[in-house]
Amino acid sequence: MLVVCLACARGEGAFAQAVPVPRELPPIEVTPSEPSRQTARRSPQRSRKPADTATRLVVYPAAVAGSGVSGVASGPPASPSMASETTVSGEDLRARPVARPGELLEAVPGLIVTQHSGEGKANQYFLRGYNLDHGTDLAIYVDDVPVNMRTHAHGQGYADLNWLIPETIAAMDVRKGPYFADEGDFSSVGSAHISLIDRTVKGLALMTAGSFGYRRFLGMDSVKLGDGSLLIAGEAGTYNGPWDNPDNMRKLNGLVRYSQGTATDGLTVTGMAYANKWNSTDQVPQRAITSGLLGRFGSEDPSDGGNTNRLALSARLAQSDDKGAWKANAYVVKSELDLYNNFTYVLSDQTFGDQFHQHDDRLMAGANVARTLNGSFAGLPVETTIGLQSRYDAIDLALTRTFQRDFLSNIRSDKVGEGSVGVYAETTVRWTDWLRTTAGWRGDYYAADVTSLYDANNSGRANAAIGSPKFRMVLGPFDKIEFFFGAGYGMHSNDARGATTTEDPGDPGTKLSPSPLLVRTRGAEVGVRSRIVPDLDTSLSVFILDQDSEILFSGDAGDTSASRASRRFGFEWTNHYRPRTWIDIDADLAMTHARFRGYDSEQAAVYASLAGFPEAQIGNAPGNYIPNAPAMVASAGITIGEKTGWFGSMRWRYLASSPLTEDNAFRSQPTSIVNGRLGYRTGDGWRIQLDVLNLFNTKANQITYAYGSLLKTDSLYNLCYVQQTAPAAVCQNGVMDYVLHPVEPLTFRVTMAGAF
Secondary structure, X not given: OEEOOHHHHHOOHHHOOOOOOOOOOOOEEEOOOOOOHHHHHOOOOOOOOOOOOOOOEEEOHHHHHHHOOOOOOOOOOOOOOOOOOEEEEHHHHHOOOOOOHHHHHHHOOOOEEEOOOOOOOOOEEEEOOEEOOOOOOEEEEEOOEEXXXXXXXXXXXXXXXXXXXXXXXXXXXXXXXXXXXXXXXXXXXXXXXXXXXXXXXXXXXXXXXXXXXXXXXXXEEEEEEOOXXXXXXXXXXXXXXXXXXXXXXXXXXXXXXXEEEOOOOEEEEEEEEEEEEXXXXXXXXXXXXXXXXXXXXXXXXXXXXXXXXXXXXXXXXXXXXXXXXXXXXXXXXXXXXXXXXXXXXXXXXXXOOOOEEEEEEEEEEEEEEEEEEEEEEOOEEEEEEEEEEEEEEEEEEEEEEEEOOEEEEEEEEEEEEEXXXXXXXXXXXXXXXXXXXXEEEEEEEEEEEEEEOOOHHHOEEEEEEEEEEEEEEEEOOOOOEEXXXXXXXXXXXXXXXXXXXXXXXXXEEEEOOOOOOEEEEEEEEEEEEEOOOOOEEEEEEEEEEEEOOOOEEEOOOXXXXXXXXXXXXXXXXXXXXXXXXXXXXXXXXXXXXXXXXXXXXXXXXXXXXXXXXXXXXXXXXXXXXXXXXXXXXXXXXXXXXOOOEEEEEEEEEEEOOOEOOOOOOOEOOOEEEXXXXXXXXXXXXXXXXXXXXXXXXXXXXXXXXEEEEEOOOOHHHHHHHHOOOOOHHHHHHOEEEEEEEEOOOOEEEXXXXXXX
């Protein structure tokens, strides 16, 4: 049997390198097909000998991912066309000690993933100076199925990854910026495409036990079925956390996947099921901790939490021919979320508190098709791709006031139907061995129908269309160095309810202006990638990104929250060093300057209305700082070990201080966290490992905000409700304060895994 270095076979110019032997998953056996004409034409400067179809190759799933060779039906790999583009193998992702599945995305240089409310809620994402909330402007796909939810009860672009099973990941392809014609909604800042493995020779059984009631059980195996393979994986988990009110998280997760054929001529059909219930300790005001009212891990409202479930069925198909290749996929996702939160405590309701319930029940369906044609122009190799993307969401939404999860009153309830069609085309021309350009265009059309069940004035229809030109250029390689340039227009959609709402759901007498359904973004980027230093891949990207408006639908209030246009510029420096097969070192640094543009006269009026009450006024002055926009993100890690024997990993990530209000009066404290891993592998597939999270027991915060809230122990509470002497505007704002969710303390997790 022959062990093949697929990365070397790919031969991406100066950056071809050997792929390390995987550390976790057992090998799979495949029979290769003859390379298609399309694959051969991707590197015209190299000749490629057809594979002998009688040869049996041993291909490791992680090695396949690391080399950029895609799984069945995902289509052929493409050469990176921006310095910030990268592919992270499933093996490298699993080598990272993480607290929750979503944190695997921190393999994206410059990306920080946090959690501020329970183990079933979507993570919070930060990238390129953006607080991306739960996914806005970061498009995430798993197996070509979109994760981001448009017009969601909790937030636009809500992207929950708690159902992702790390052991089933083959690779993650990362892009940044609005320069790619096939990237649409939510992708202006970046996109992450996660592909799944198709099969494994041996079954996997895994058990993990750790601090604070953490338990995880996983079983995975595949069998041959007809001309293909059937992969089955199941997961169950529990977690309480260090919180005074335990999370009591209970999660069940399953995957069934049938695959047949190859990356250029094959198909997959995948089914997923997921359910989760949890309590949550939401962010709490700093004054409650410093006064002793709450402990660091205490909760102001112990009844906060939620439950969610997700069912998904998807299929992908790819085929090559004499003219090129085509691929298609279709999916249907049924998801439901019930979320209970209290972020302002007794600011609005002094008797029952401010807890609210968000309900989202949707059926999402979509289909995409793309055709790639290989040809020539004036004797030059040309590749043209045209595609069509479609999606429709049928959504039931509700926002109610609750007390300890019991219904109090309705705020709003809506039925929304939202559909979109995107068409795109782009052409890549290889002008010389050292110059290639890609020019493209994308058009998007959105239409939404909103039926507001309690206020017909907030019902209506909205539609919008937008066109986005794209351009990329690659120069090199010149002696192991390449230069990149990209520029383009992009967009993101707003919540459809915000585009039809004309009255404040909490106060119908207050009129609101509908927000646009689509928002324009513009960006440009220059970069360089080098391997001049042996075994060191290094890249530097300098970018700028403008957004016409950061209008968001506030799921907590049921109305539209508008902000001004913004500009961000900065750089990302990424390094990956592998001097030996048993050692892997990476270090990344990202810095961003983020500011609003123009003057906020409405905020100035708010500031003036709070005069005389500094506890409410501070932090409300007009300014151009963008709240929660991180100025610096840094990370570094080292992974050691061969296929068998001892192995280990140490990772550090740093989130610098950030402004929390537009006037910069409140700033978060920097967060620096180190996680570690130590383990041992045997030759027959057994593994034992110890993960240590927050190794140095750092007392930092997962996330910090600054906004107005009210506690019954606040002096302002007496001025507003015991004997009202404060103005109404002050009482409606509450006490401005840091509101935080702490990092979990030193945590141990022990894993035992075996292959059968």
